[in-house]
Amino acid sequence: MCKESSRIQQNDGFTRSSNTIMSSASAAGAGAAAAPGTLQVVHRSAGKHESASDHVALLHRDQFRVETIHRQHLADSGSATTAESETRLGLPFSSLEYVATIGIGTPERDLTVVLDTGSDLTWVQCQPCSSCYSQNEPMFQPRESITYEEIECADQECFMMSVGTTTCVGTSCIYSVDYGDDSFTSGYLARESITLSPNSTSSDTLTGVLFGCGALWNGGFGASRVAGILGLGQGASSVNLTANPSFYSVELTGIAVAGRSLPIAPSAFDAGTIVDSGTVVTRLPPDAYAALRAEFRRQMCGRYPVAPPIGRVLDTCYDVTGHDEVVVPSVALLFGGGARLDVDASGILLVADVSQACLAFAPNADPGSLSTIGNMQQRAHTMVFDVDGGRVDFGANGCM
Template structure:
């Protein structure tokens, strides 16, 4: 992967219309959304930002303020840190319970609001559903009728009674026994409950039905949660599809058909579309690093981040700093979090490089403290930034992965520091933009290919 020393980019005003110009996208009129043309041994879905003009969830009015989005992002990061710290604690949940501490049923991570969505079909006949996709979650779920307490969503609730292939999962089934939190109804049907880190929650019946990925591509007997009580920060999405490493996730359930792995590309703009692909070959230009496994948090995908480059030169930070707590790659976290020492070195190097261009500094934006005012400039020049992974893979970031542009007068370095060097680092979705991110679970490696989407 060629690493340039700088980016020179033309500033553009945010687009209010969705851009779909690639011939690789095929319309699916009966479901009302688009799917990406895929190889015969794979299935690919259209990925859009849920607050952008391409989103089926787009509502009237303006998206949430940037500061609000970033504050919610910080809440997600805190919940990831809490979940990992709790899992690593030598005191068991059972012991905590014995001391009278009330624990959430299944400690998921905070959902945040910077997530991406895909559209799938569920049931027979297939009902179109728009769901958040999340590599930090395992169980997929949608809101179902009858619902005793559901949040407002754009589409009608999924009605199991109208699907000829729907069935409840018995309590004795392995899928039920594998859940962190489960119970049985009087008729011995499996019940699930998930409480996320921001106190959003979903609970209902564990079920099976046909999941439709493309008009000709289905997964019969897909196990998911049929939510009957759902509250929290889900926006207007119909539910969530989990891509974590546990057996109940979509990627795990689809492994027998497509192989153990998946890939996606997040677009550079909320006005464009990317893709989520189950199976299929990796891009020829993908650079791979080992996928690390932690026994205490098996759902997360860890990568060996060992360094950062600015303008083609390695920032002086020992790899030991990055290795202290490790790094999780997460589709739902917006801004990459680095150990404090690593972030300070990156910020200093980046600011010195930007100082040579003479740009005016701008106020901080929530968690982002290194911002610039590009007012009056039609083009801007910024130093390149690349992430270096164990094994030598150096991944150059797109312009959109280096700066978080709230407005022309406030464009900020899209990285932030963890509060403690012992907190796990997180590779967020801003830095993943335009890269083909390949999760080769079968071979325990993660790859990054340049120019995966625009």
């Protein structure tokens, strides 16, 4: 029998947790508490209309993103406003990321955007648009907003892009940001008002936010049909408006499976670890992943038939056909200072199909690359990115 197990249930093609694993700890650093504010966040979960091949494409884009993060981290190594977010499940969007509805402009227009702690610039598609993807909501009309103000080349904000580039077309400042899957957005850099959790009693309006009014898009992101991205990194072009490196770093020191710490040398995590809402599955150093995979397979006890891997990313998969309840060994991420994140059952297996449920962790190709804690492992936890305090906090009652 497997010990200290978590359980997940299959229900209409969506992964659900049948129990809640509670945890509350600070993952890194020390400092003052964040200022109050709320934003409702949606997990874009894969629906039953999606096939295993759809997950291959999603994870392929995810892998490109991780590789881009590794390159950006190397570049950062060479060289304040806070808000919280309230979570909800968003089934209309077929992806494995989180989204939020924000108000843009005055009067505000409610638009749904991907929540991304790994990028800085907030942008949405705008009319007129020379090349845009189809989205669920009407595009933003900047001419209808009295707070929209295009940034000119003479303005210092034109040179504040922490990630991406700017060029001049006439007097207009044009931004361009490339993403890890070879997609990109380009358009007018502007100042605009952004309201977090619009139409609620806890809404917060940020004024004069550096904002991208997208007029050109190319790449795979458009399959999500959201309006754009809310950039929550720490760079100068983020809504946090700091001059820190974009990523949120924590001190990952070990991993426990079924309550037992794995035999992983502390030096395996020397390259550092970040928490990223835009990465789907957690990436680990090769040695750490090998230890996790070996113990996870052992704990599964031959209970389910082995299934083929999903692409080149997820290699530990099982066929759970005919099982209303699937038992998996518990997994916990261990941090410096004694902090511990008990991964919810919904973040342990990625269920592409009942015939293909895979361990939602993957190895980095390079032992010297950053580890990345993905959004699947953040599920069911409240995540607080305290920029001023230099902390990442997590606790119970998060999004499923």
